[in-house]
Structures are given as C-alpha cells and as structure tokens.
Amino acid sequence: MSLSASLANALSGLTASSRRAEVVSSNVANATTAGYGRRELEVTARSIGGTGAGVAVIGITRHVDAALLSDRRLADAAAGDAGPQSAFLAKIETLIGTPGEAGSLTGRVATLETSLVTAASRPDSPTRLQAVLDAAGSLASHLAALTGEVQGARMNADAAIATDVKTLNDSLVLIDKLNTSITAQRAAGRDASALMDQRQTLVDRVARIVPVREVAREHGQIALFTTGGAVLLEGTPATIGFTPVGVISADMTTGSGALSGLSINGIAVASGKDGVLGGGSLGAMFAIRDDLAPAAQGAFDAMARDLMTRFSDPAVDGTLAPGQPGLLTDRGGAFDPLTEAGLAGRLTLNAAADPAQGGQLWRVRDGLGAAAPGNAGDGTLLTALGNALQAARVPASGAFTGAARSAAGLAADVLSQVSGPRQQADFRQAYAASRQTAMTELQLADGVDTDAELQTLLQVEQAYSANARVIQTIDDLIQTLIGL
Secondary structure, rough: OHHHHHHHHHHHHHHHHHHHHHHHHHHHHHHOOOOEEEEEEEEEEEEEEEEEEEEEEEEEEEOOOOOHHHHHHHHHHHHHHHHHHHHHHHHHHHHHHOOOOOOOHHHHHHHHHHHHHHHHOOOOOOHHHHHHHHHHHHHHHHHHHHHHHHHHHHHHHHHHHHHHHHHHHHHHHHHHHHHHHHHHHHOOOOOOOOHHHHHHHHHHHHOOOOOOEEEEEEHOOOEEOOOOHHHEOOEEEEEEOOOOOOOOOOOOOOOOOOOOEEEEEEEEEEEEEOOOOOOHHHHHHHHHHHHHHHHHHHHHHHHHHHHHHHHHHOOOOOOOOOOOOOOEEEEOOOOHHHOOOOOHHHEEEEEHHHHOOOOOOOOOOOOOOOOOOOOOOOOHHHHHHHHHHHHHHHOOOOOOOOOOOOOEHHHHHHHHHHHHHHHHHHHHHHHHHHHHHHEEEHHHHHOOHHHHHEEEHHHHHHHHHHHHHHHHHHHHHHHHHHHH
C-alpha cells in the first residue's frame, strides 16, 4: 500500500472517530432529555477499485423502541383520563362530608331534626324557633354551595376542553410541518434526528390529550390515529372543533344545544368517554362536564326537592294550601317539576317566617300560611315537621333505588352516589399511574446508557490515537524520504 493510500485510510479513520465522539457526547448530554432518541453512527468499509480505502460514514441512526413508546403514550392518556375524574369526585365527596361529621350534609339534616325536637319541647322560645330557622338555612346554604362547586367544576372543565383542543390543533399542525422538514432533510442527505426528537415530543403532548397510535410512512413521515378510530394526521392535519361557553348552569347540556360537543373537520363526533377522541385528558373533561357533575347535581336537586315537599305537605302544615311553599322554597316560590335542574342552588328559607326578610318567626311554630299567631305553647306543628323529616319516603327524582328513606337516609345516599364512583375512579387512577410509571421506567432503561456510552468513548479515543499515530508515522517517513 502506498503512503498516500495509508494516509487516506488514517484520515478517514480520524473523521469517523471524530463523528462517533460527537454522537456519543450528544447521547450523554441528552440522557435525560424528553423525546431524545439514542443516536448511533453507521459506518462501513470503503473501497476504491476493489482496494480498501478506509472507512466511510453512512449516516446516523436514531434508535427508539416503537412498541414501548406506543404503550407509554397509551399509559399517559389513561392517567390523564382517570386522574381528573378521581380528583373531582374526591373533592365533591369531601364537600358533602361523611355522616357524623360536623357540617356534613347528613350532619346538617340531623341538626335540623334536633332543633325541631328541641323547639317542640319549648315552642314559646324565640331562641329555639330561630335555631330551627338557622338549621334549615344552613342546610339550604350547604346544598347551594355544593351546586356552586359542581357548576364551577363544569365551567373549569369546559375551559380545559378549549385549551386541550387548541393544543391538539396546534400540535398537529407542527407535526405536519416537521414531517415535511424531515423528508426534506433526509432527501438532502442530512441528519434529521433532532427534528424527529421534536416531533416525538409533540406526539407525546397529543397522546396525553387523546390516546393515539403512530404509524410510520415513507420518507420518515408519520400518521396519527386515535385508538377510537379517528384520523388526526394522514397527509394533512385534522382540525378539531369546539366552542366554549362563559357560564354554565345546571340545565345546560349538549343535548339541548347549550353546550358544545366536538367536531373533526366540521363533522360532529361523539364527545363522551366512548367517543373517538375519548380516553385522555380531553375525554376526562367531557366526563366531568357532561356526566359526573350533572349526576352529582341531580342527586343534590333530588335532595332539595325531597326537603321542599316534606315541608310543604298540607298534611304536615295544615295552614298551607296545595301548591304553596313550606319552610324551604325555590327562591320564594313553590316547587315546579319542570325547573328541578339546579333546584339545590336556589333553595331558600320562606320569607314569611324569616325575620331577616321581614317575616314573622312565630310562623315556624304556627304555620307558614297562618294569618295570626296561635297558642305559644302548642308544639304540634314543630313535632309534625320533625316527623316529616324522619318519615320514610320514596324519592320522586334522582338516580336512587325505589326504597323509601328518611331525609337523613337520603342525604347518606347522596354521599354514596358520589363515593361509589370515586372509589372506582381511584382504582382506575392508581392502576393508570402505576402503569404509566412502569412504562416510563422501561423507556428510560431502553434509552441512553451512559456507562455504555462512556465505554464507547474510550474505544473512540483509542481508535483516534491509533489513526493519529499512523499519520504521524507516515509524516516521519515522508520527511525521511524528502531528506534523502
């Protein structure tokens, strides 16, 4: 082999070693960078005219376990779906309160029952009559606070849906642009790994909102499909449509047209948990807005209706005509089955018996429809009101079983309707979080191994030194030849 050929071989070896050192250093530096795929330099023996001519750099290969990455994305979506639902139900359960806890829904019903019994023993005591009024007002205020919390959660969910949809649309556009850039880079013979890292990060962002499957296409491009079968990206990005609202009331639903659903490229699609875009954080927000929160509100409204009808029964308060409100009212009016939605948030004390509203306290004792005070020592009505709370009645509305129950029993069932789904959501959330952690750890383990990279770097150093020594030796020989 001639000296010039030997020099060319050594120079190609230096070049390959330099590129490999660059790749190794990039791997080590990005060992914990999200979306980074480990690089590996691809080389091959170079020959000219059948004679070895050193080493040729083919390119840089980006290594990613596609199956593991897909599973981790599905785990991210599942965690994004279960977490918010569990948190919402846990918050409502805490606000309702557990039986026996001071300030809980059942506790306030018990306080009202106790105040009626106490007042019946001394019906002439204004203090005890006021205690009945305060207990009833506290119960109404608690139901109103629960309604406010539920409707606030629906509004927050609606705003979160709008944010997720915008993020989804923006990300799909950027992924499509990266697809084009990656194709152009590879066509020009340049390394597109950095662009692929950016694209993977964007797909990860999409996967937290909607569970997706990534499908490889020609020239380094990818297509995205949801696990529900919707096409998000195939040549061109899909456009997800959604219109948020400013304020949500209990009677607003997607069925009535008051709340927006989802559309893909202008075509309406199901927005529930079983919809084509369900399963991630987007589906969780729809579940809260359209399913979980309305179900809780329905239970509160059924409780409010039950309380109103117990106190407005002419058989209990003989001073009331049929259709007149009792101690608790719908903002001063009687109960109307057509406007039950949101009733718990409108429950108020009857102004006729509330001194703070210009009413007369004696009406708590003598009847809401009484024209004049009766016998101050007659606690018959107070006893009847207490018995009405304790009487077993079948709820006229709500998703309750047909069993009869007292007001306190109904309050306990309201809690059960939230705590049951909450326990199920907690189980799903715990499973999803565990799976997400396991998939993330597996992906990290499959990523950059810094120990192995440093070992490679030592080999690169040895190869570089060997090629440099060859060049030095060739230089010495050439200098000797010139000196001759």
